[in-house]
Amino acid sequence: xxxxxxxxxxxxxxxxxxxxxxxxxxxxxxxxxxxxxxxxxxxxxxxxxxxxxxxxxxxxxxxxxxxxxxxxxxxxxxxxxxxxxxxxxxxxxxxxxxxxxxxxxxxxxxxxxxxxxxxxxxxxxxxxxxxxxxxxxxxxxxxxxxxxxxxxxxxxxxxxxxxxxxxxxxxxxxxxxxxxxxxxxxxxxxxxxxxxxxxxxxxxxxxxxxxxxxxxxxxxxxxxxxxxxxxxxxxxxxxxxxxx
Amino acid sequence: xxxxxxxxxxxxxxxxxxxxxxxxxxxxxxxxxxxxxxxxxxxxxxxxxxxxxxxxxxxxxxxxxxxxxxxxxxxxxxxxxxxxxxxxxxxxxxxxxxxxxxxxxxxxxxxxxxxxxxxxxxxxxxxxxxxxxxxxxxxxxxxxxxxxxxxxxxxxxxxxxxxxxxxxxxxxxxxxxxxxxxxxxxxxxxxxxxxxxxxxxxxxxxxxxxxxxxxxxxxxxxxxxxxxxxxxxxxxxxxxxxxx
Numbered sequence: 001x002x003x004x005x006x007x008x009x010x011x012x013x014x015x016x017x018x019x020x021x022x023x024x025x026x027x028x029x030x031x032x033x034x035x036x037x038x039x040x041x042x043x044x045x046x047x048x049x050x051x052x053x054x055x056x057x058x059x060x061x062x063x064x065x066x067x068x069x070x071x072x073x074x075x076x077x078x079x080x081x082x083x084x085x086x087x088x089x090x091x092x093x094x095x096x097x098x099x100x101x102x103x104x105x106x107x108x109x110x111x112x113x114x115x116x117x118x119x120x121x122x123x124x125x126x127x128x129x130x131x132x133x134x135x136x137x138x139x140x141x142x143x144x145x146x147x148x149x150x151x152x153x154x155x156x157x158x159x160x161x162x163x164x165x166x167x168x169x170x171x172x173x174x175x176x177x178x179x180x181x182x183x184x185x186x187x188x189x190x191x192x193x194x195x196x197x198x199x200x201x202x203x204x205x206x207x208x209x210x211x212x213x214x215x216x217x218x219x220x221x222x223x224x225x226x227x228x229x230x231x232x233x234x235x236x237x238x239x240x241x242x243x244x
Numbered sequence: 245x246x247x248x249x250x251x252x253x254x255x256x257x258x259x260x261x262x263x264x265x266x267x268x269x270x271x272x273x274x275x276x277x278x279x280x281x282x283x284x285x286x287x288x289x290x291x292x293x294x295x296x297x298x299x300x301x302x303x304x305x306x307x308x309x310x311x312x313x314x315x316x317x318x319x320x321x322x323x324x325x326x327x328x329x330x331x332x333x334x335x336x337x338x339x340x341x342x343x344x345x346x347x348x349x350x351x352x353x354x355x356x357x358x359x360x361x362x363x364x365x366x367x368x369x370x371x372x373x374x375x376x377x378x379x380x381x382x383x384x385x386x387x388x389x390x391x392x393x394x395x396x397x398x399x400x401x402x403x404x405x406x407x408x409x410x411x412x413x414x415x416x417x418x419x420x421x422x423x424x425x426x427x428x429x430x431x432x433x434x435x436x437x438x439x440x441x442x443x444x445x446x447x448x449x450x451x452x453x454x455x456x457x458x459x460x461x462x463x464x465x466x467x468x469x470x471x472x473x474x475x476x477x478x479x480x481x482x483x484x485x486x487x488x
Contacts, residue, residue, distance in 0.1 A: 193451075193452070193459075193461075204448065207437075207463070208437070212465070213465060214465060214472070215437075215464070215465050216462060216463065216464050216465075216472075216474075216475065217437075217461065217462070217463040217464075218460060218461070218462055219451070219460065219461040219463070220459070220460050220461075221456070221457060221458060221459050221460075228458070228460075230460075230481070230482075230485065231460065234478060237474070238474075241474060
């Protein structure tokens with residue numbers, strides 16, 4: 001993990017931009033802490049890190065205020081990273097189906113989401129390796145983020161993850177339902193009830209599929225980006241319960 | 245409102261048993277308060293007040309600790325109150341349908357639930373009249389409780405209600421869906437995902453039907469009586485946001 005810049009934000013939060021191999025990312029930590037702080041992996045929405053930065057830094061500041069560190073990375077295929085093979089075709093197929101009022105087939109969803117999941121999950125594991133090597137970071141690990149299939153697979157395969165906040169707002173490939181059954185860590189799932197681009201029934205089915213003994217679905221009125229502040233605070237309390 | 249007994253609980257909560265006409269009830273208030281406290285109507289589950297007392301008093305203590313009063317009543321047809329006409333037949337029809345593995349028809353649900361709703365809603369309004377006449381009680385009014393059709397109709401017809409926590413765990417008559425569309429106050433709806441006796445899809449449809457601009461569905465793993473402590477605390481924070 002190569003730190004490329006470092007600044008102290010006004011509320012005692014240190015923001016470090018880094019690269020891990022080809023992957024750019026950002027790490028937020030408390031300016032001072034008496035003991036190692038548990039990390040939260042802040043997986044961004046699939047819109048590129050620079051566009052997602054304002055909401056990510058808000059969540060990171062809250063995480064640090066609660067006694068955690070937070071880290072995010074540019075997802076494969078976004079920002080300045082090379083586009084994923086097939087992504088352009090899959091995106092075109094999706095737009096064509098939606099414009100024609102046709103159902104979005106499983107084949108389109110698989111082509112759109114799975115190449116991203118296949119690459120992002122091992123990248124998050126590499127980031128986690130690097131984070132846990134840092135002297136000020138340690139303890140149980142949280143995951144919070146968009147693209148629910150990434151979080152689902154990471155929770156299924158990565159034993160160091162202790163708790164996850166998932167955002168049900170993207171297409172769900174069939175394999176994600178199978179992977180969900182293997183997830184056993186506590187989950188807090190956010191669903192925006194009026195998210196026009198989201199398949200609400202698929203989100204409810206996925207919530208049902210998770211194998212976790214503690215899982216909460218917090219569904220709120222509003223569109224994709226309209227998660228109410230109180231619902232964000234609930235998600236923070238979920239981490240406080242499970243990572244502190 | 246005739247107070248029949250009064251005792252000071254160990255945490256500074258005064259518990260008064262009362263009757264309002266034929267209706268027995270319990271009122272919990274702070275032993276001392278510098279200003280009138282907003283009341284929360286704690287509608288009991290349909291199991292009789294004496295059986296429901298342990299969980300009601302727990303919620304009442306929390307409400308008082310937050311700066312509210314709480315009141316509950318014996319539902320019509322429960323405890324020592326006369327059985328509702330038709331209730332025995334409706335209960336027998338329900339048990340027969342369930343034992344035979346047949347669907348519970350809308351007719352059975354209507355016969356089972358609507359006579360209770362028809363009587364309980366004006367009773368709650370009378371209780372509210374009496375509560376707001378008391379010198380130490382005033383401000384916005386909350387409603388919290390079981391039998392979601394009672395809370396739905398009360399929220400639709402009673403303009404003094406400011407916010408409601410509803411428990412989605414009972415049969416929903418068709419008319420309740422229509423009444424739900426007329427509800428506009430903020431709602432926090434609790435749903436137990438594995439409530440074997442509850443129709444989950446009907447609960448989701450009812451949540452969808454509510455006309456409120458702020459509504460949250462908090463669905464948690466577990467059976468009918470297994471609402472996790474953290475979910476109860478979320479419901480308390482909902483009242484703190486809307487009644488304080």
